[in-house]
Amino acid sequence: MVELNHQVIKEALASLEFHTKAIINGKAVDALSGKTFPAENPATGQVFTHIALCGEEDVELAVQNAREVFERGDWSRLAPADRRRIMVKFADLIDEHALELALLEVVEAGKPVSETLYTDIHETAECIRWHAEATDKIYDQVCPTSRDNLGMIIREPIGVVAAVLPWNFPAQMAAWKLGPALSMGNSIIIKPAEITTLSTIRLAELALEAGIPAGVFNVIPGEGSVVGQALGLHMEVDCCAFTGSTSVGRKFLEYAAKSNLKRIILELGGKSPQIVMPDVVDLKTTAQHVAAAAFWNMGENCSSGSRLIVHESLKEPLLKALLTEMEGWQLGDPLDPEVKLGSMIGQKHMNNVLSYIEKGLEEGAELRLGGKQVLKETGGYFVEPTIFDNVTNDMTIAQEEIFGPVLSVITFKTEEEAIQIANDTNYGLASSLHTENIHVANRMARLIKAGTVSINCFSEGDSTAPFGGFKQSGFGGRDKSLAAHDQYAELKTVWYENR
Ligand code: TAP
Numbered sequence: 001m002v003e004l005n006h007q008v009i010k011e012a013l014a015s016l017e018f019h020t021k022a023i024i025n026g027k028a029v030d031a032l033s034g035k036t037f038p039a040e041n042p043a044t045g046q047v048f049t050h051i052a053l054c055g056e057e058d059v060e061l062a063v064q065n066a067r068e069v070f071e072r073g074d075w076s077r078l079a080p081a082d083r084r085r086i087m088v089k090f091a092d093l094i095d096e097h098a099l100e101l102a103l104l105e106v107v108e109a110g111k112p113v114s115e116t117l118y119t120d121i122h123e124t125a126e127c128i129r130w131h132a133e134a135t136d137k138i139y140d141q142v143c144p145t146s147r148d149n150l151g152m153i154i155r156e157p158i159g160v161v162a163a164v165l166p167w168n169f170p171a172q173m174a175a176w177k178l179g180p181a182l183s184m185g186n187s188i189i190i191k192p193a194e195i196t197t198l199s200t201i202r203l204a205e206l207a208l209e210a211g212i213p214a215g216v217f218n219v220i221p222g223e224g225s226v227v228g229q230a231l232g233l234h235m236e237v238d239c240c241a242f243t244g245s246t247s248v249g250r251k252f253l254e255y256a257a258k259s260n261l262k263r264i265i266l267e268l269g270g271k272s273p274q275i276v277m278p279d280v281v282d283l284k285t286t287a288q289h290v291a292a293a294a295f296w297n298m299g300e301n302c303s304s305g306s307r308l309i310v311h312e313s314l315k316e317p318l319l320k321a322l323l324t325e326m327e328g329w330q331l332g333d334p335l336d337p338e339v340k341l342g343s344m345i346g347q348k349h350m351n352n353v354l355s356y357i358e359k360g361l362e363e364g365a366e367l368r369l370g371g372k373q374v375l376k377e378t379g380g381y382f383v384e385p386t387i388f389d390n391v392t393n394d395m396t397i398a399q400e401e402i403f404g405p406v407l408s409v410i411t412f413k414t415e416e417e418a419i420q421i422a423n424d425t426n427y428g429l430a431s432s433l434h435t436e437n438i439h440v441a442n443r444m445a446r447l448i449k450a451g452t453v454s455i456n457c458f459s460e461g462d463s464t465a466p467f468g469g470f471k472q473s474g475f476g477g478r479d480k481s482l483a484a485h486d487q488y489a490e491l492k493t494v495w496y497e498n499r
Contacts, residue, residue, distance in 0.1 A: 001122070002099050004114060004337040012099045013335070016107075018049040020197075022058060022221055023204040025065040026214020031222070032057045037194065042110040043334050043343040045379030051197050054222035059189075059230040062218045066160045066187035067236050069215035076157050076185040080136035087132030087182060090210035094125035094171075097206060103335075104198040105170060110343030110380065111297065112334045124175040124203075130463035131179030131485070138485060143493075150496040155489040157185035158263065159238035162231035164224065164252075165200070166244045167193035167345050168300045168403075174200050176467075177241045178207075178217065180484035189218045189237075191228050193244075195346060197221040224248065229255065232262075239263040239488065243302075243479075245401075246426075246472050253475070265487050266475040267468055269401040270302050270429030272450065273422035274458070276318060277415075277435035278311035286434050286456075287321035290407075293432055293458035295329060295385045298341055299405040300349075302473075303430035303452070303460055307391075307398055309421050312411040319389065319409065323369060326385055332375065343380040344404060350381035353404030357386055360397040365408070366390045393421050401427070415440070419447045428470030432458050451478070 002008060020036070021028040029052070036050035070076050075083065094101065101124070102117035111120070143151030163177040174190055181188045192200040197219075204219045220227050228248075232240055232255030239262055242252050249266040256262045274293050280286055293305030310318055334342030344350040350373065357371050370384030383405055391398050391408035398408045412418040422431060431450040435441050445453040451469045452460055460467050466478035477487035 002117065004117060006337070008099070009103070009113060009335055009337065012103055016100065016103050018104075018198055019201045019205060020049055020051040021201070022052045022054050023201060023217070023219040024058065024062045025218070026208055028205070031055065032061070039108060039195070039198070040346065041107045041380075042346050043378065043380040045347075045381070048107060051221050054220045054227055056226065056230045058220055058222070059227055059234065062189050062220055063160060063234050063236050065215040066189055066218055069213060070157070070159050070187045074213040075182075075187065075216045078185070083183060083185065084132050084135040086211040087128055087135065090207050090212060091125045091129035091132060093206040093210050094121065094128065094203070097202065098122065098125070101171060101199050101202055104202065105196070106334045106342070108196045108198055109167060109170065109345055110334050112339045112342045114337050114339070115297065120169055120172050124171040127172070127175040127179050127463055127480070131183045134482060134485065135183040138482065148498045152494040154492045154494060155184065155486070156492055158488055158490055159186065160236060161186045161188045161239045161241060161488060162234070162237045163188060163190045163241045164228045164231060164244065165190060165192050167196040168297060168302070170196035171199040171203060173243050174203055176243075176479040176484070178203070181241070181488040182212065182217070184485055184488045186488055187216050189220060189231060191220050191222065191224070191231060194221065194223055232256070233259045235260045237262055239265070241265045241487075243267040245269055249475065263487070264475065265477040267302070267479055268429070268473050268475075269403075269427060270304065270469065270473050271307060271399065271401055271425045271427045272303055272305045272430040272432075273307045273309050273448070274305035274432040275418050275422055275434065275444070276308070276310040276314055277418070277433070277437070277440060278313050279436045279440075280314060280434050281436060283314070283318055283321040284325075287318060287325040289432065289434070289456070289458045290318070290322055291325045291329065294407040295326075295341065295405050298344060298383070300345060300403050304403075305430070305432050305458060306402060306407060307393070308407055308409045309412055309418055310409065311418075312413060315409065315411050319368060319387070322387065326369060329385060331382060331384065333378070341385065341405070343382050347381050349403070350383055353383055353402055353406065356397055356400070356402045356404070356406060360388050360391070360395065360406070360408075363395045363397070364390070365395060365397060368409075370405070393424050399425065415444065419444060423449045426472045429473035430454070430460065
């Protein structure tokens with residue numbers, strides 16, 4: 001893997017090209033209307049290119065082509081081992097182009113380059129490779145019938161899958177859908193978030209280079225309310241996989257009901273708890289995990305541990321360790337390899353985060369760190385990591401997803417109270433639990449209502465572990481792991497009777 005330093009980044013930036021067209025049927029094309037939209041670097045406030053602004057007519061074309069190629073079987077009927085080979089090549093090409101892809105995500109999203117290179121793009125390739133490798137290792141089933149019958153349970157690809165994606169991990173979220181959907185033989189149309197389109201366009205070009213047939217992987221840039229809605233309502237789209245906010249997720253259920261009852265898979269928001277029990281000894285390590293859970297990716301993370309639920313006896317020593325830990329979290333130019341915190345995704349979102357900070361102060365929470373916009377002279381949208389003490393779980397900052405670098409500290413007295421506070425939310429995506437006692441860990445892990453409980457760490461698990469939410473954090477499936485393959489497959493029963 002490339003070793004990052006200022007010179008390497010400077011040279012790569014000098015040769016960085018922006019591929020700004022939609023990818024339909026294997027070709028880079030303008031929107032049929034000819035319209036474009038500006039792409040802004042949120043770390044500088046500067047517009048750096050213009051991207052095709054697609055509409056319903058482009059969706060129509062992409063769906064028709066995706067359907068044709070699916071029915072023709074160019075990809076859907078390839079032997080699984082052939083799909084594996086091509087997808088592994090696709091993963092290799094992502095690795096080869098890792099720095100280019102990483103820089104695209106820096107300039108579009110303001111994410112730190114060390115994160116986009118070593119985490120986002122690395123894991124994008126790993127995810128495609130993992131699902132690729134599974135392609136010819138998943139067996140179908142034979143029913144336990146009498147000797148007079150043979151019953152087979154066969155997985156078939158669903159058909160045309162649309163994926164509508166968020167802006168916080170553009171390539172990685174695309175890979176979470178692409179890996180299993182392509183592995184099962186589907187055609188896929190991705191609508192990236194308008195503000196983070198470029199790495200997904202490059203992924204589609206690399207997929208073509210690897211040998212994934214034209215029309216199998218399409219990218220339609222444009223607005224959610226136009227392109228996303230058109231995909232959700234389309235009668236020839238068989239499945240919509242959506243990652244984003246709970247409010248837009250609900251719309252996909254309506255789209256399905258109003259159209260063809262397409263399968264809907266939703267990965268939504270979160271307000272995840274981090275519980276620290278009174279027996280924790282190593283506060284320095286715990287503080288490192290707490291900081292990563294709350295502030296990694298500037299808190300623009302669905303599984304962000306935005307509520308620290310700490311035993312009252314440990315609050316002050318843990319906060320002390322956390323404030324020390326945060327001294328090492330440098331905020332600044334996301335192109336600097338030393339920087340750990342870049343900008344917010346845009347001005348509107350930054351203002352939203354700042355208004356939550358205002359709300360926290362109004363409702364009586366005590367500011368222990370940060371709280372302000374900084375680096376205004378850059379033209380970018382930077383917010384300091386912010387820690388609120390004396391939060392109660394009914395406050396707005398403890399209930400609503402802020403999607404920014406804001407941590408609420410809440411105390412508890414008993415184990416029961418910790419669980420009650422942790423579960424007192426509409427969400428149920430992720431959670432962390434810190435304790436030295438395996439019995440406490442096992443008991444509490446069963447009681448926390450969340451799709452992932454990470455013990456003594458902040459983690460979503462690797463490719464082998466399913467990821468998705470309880471309650472209003474998700475619907476209809478799981479990303480990652482073999483569970484993800486099933487959600488892009490139809491089960492068919494084939495039943496024989498002896499003559
Ligand atoms: P959203 O505003 O929900 O946008 C997500 C996607 O939906 C974007 O591509 C957006 O398009 C599109 N969209 C917007 N309105 C639509 C409509 N009426 N019909 C169809 N599509 C529409 O979320 P976001 O702000 O990008 O991302 C933040 C949210 O995503 C947070 O709540 C976060 O928790 C969640 N998230 C969840 C996960 C997982 S795995 N659970 C992972 C990442 C993020 P445009 O923005 O281009 O208009």
